[in-house]
Amino acid sequence: MAVEIEQFxxxxxxxxxxxxxxASGQTAIIDAPEEGPILVALKRTGWTPTMILTTxxxxxHVEANLAxxxxxxxxxxxxxxxxxxxxxxxETVEEGSVLHLGDERIEVIATPGHTAGHVxxxxxxxxxxxxxxxxxxxxxxxxxxxxxxxxxxxLKKLAxxxxxxxxxxGHEYTLANARFALSVDPTNSALRERAARxxxxxxxxxxxxxxxxxxxxxxxxxxxxxxxxxxxxxxxEKAGDAEVFAEIRKRKDNF
Ligand code: ZN
Ligand code: FE
Numbered sequence: 001m002a003v004e005i006e007q008f009x010x011x012x013x014x015x016x017x018x019x020x021x022x023a024s025g026q027t028a029i030i031d032a033p034e035e036g037p038i039l040v041a042l043k044r045t046g047w048t049p050t051m052i053l054t055t056x057x058x059x060x061h062v063e064a065n066l067a068x069x070x071x072x073x074x075x076x077x078x079x080x081x082x083x084x085x086x087x088x089x090x091e092t093v094e095e096g097s098v099l100h101l102g103d104e105r106i107e108v109i110a111t112p113g114h115t116a117g118h119v120x121x122x123x124x125x126x127x128x129x130x131x132x133x134x135x136x137x138x139x140x141x142x143x144x145x146x147x148x149x150x151x152x153x154x155l156k157k158l159a160x161x162x163x164x165x166x167x168x169x170g171h172e173y174t175l176a177n178a179r180f181a182l183s184v185d186p187t188n189s190a191l192r193e194r195a196a197r198x199x200x201x202x203x204x205x206x207x208x209x210x211x212x213x214x215x216x217x218x219x220x221x222x223x224x225x226x227x228x229x230x231x232x233x234x235x236x237e238k239a240g241d242a243e244v245f246a247e248i249r250k251r252k253d254n255f
Pocket of ligand 2: 061
């Protein structure tokens, strides 16, 4: 049986996410940006959390760790490489680690780039991935602790997940990302249609997430380093994929 997922806003533009395995009754919280909205979501669903799955150490992803641990006596899981910076951490994971939510298998994918220890969580049985600040809808995270080739390798791993995988991200940045995406890939009709849909959703105050790997492959310039039209637009027809990625990331930083 697939997991059930509750997504909601925290802080200004962070997403909070609850993942519930109906068979076992277990619930995981993906990152803990803010206690209040997480408590409201738990009340709304009636779910009791058993663990927090931390993606990376930034304050907007771990701020409610200790408060939630105190309240629910839950287990906090996070990347080994960032354990010193993750409040209340009980258990560490790295590339290839496997966790379980009931019988649901959770595979850990190391996705450094935004931070040096960032991990993503993939539930192959439910075809869902939580990529936090590595892969965004139409974007990717800023490179605070790593060079572009590191993020490129991380994104390549996520791009290789099944196209039908549903993807939940750390932030509602999609509208700004769409504007940038159109600046490097202006002739992509799938992107133009998606940008229009995103504008309409935001006008109504609705979230643009989750997305899917397939949708990102056809519209997200940070996964389209191979695309001839983007390469031509950048004047990088003969460059390596990682170089194209680095150029797109640099342009976004200055956009
Ligand atoms: Zn972050
Ligand atoms: Fe963040």
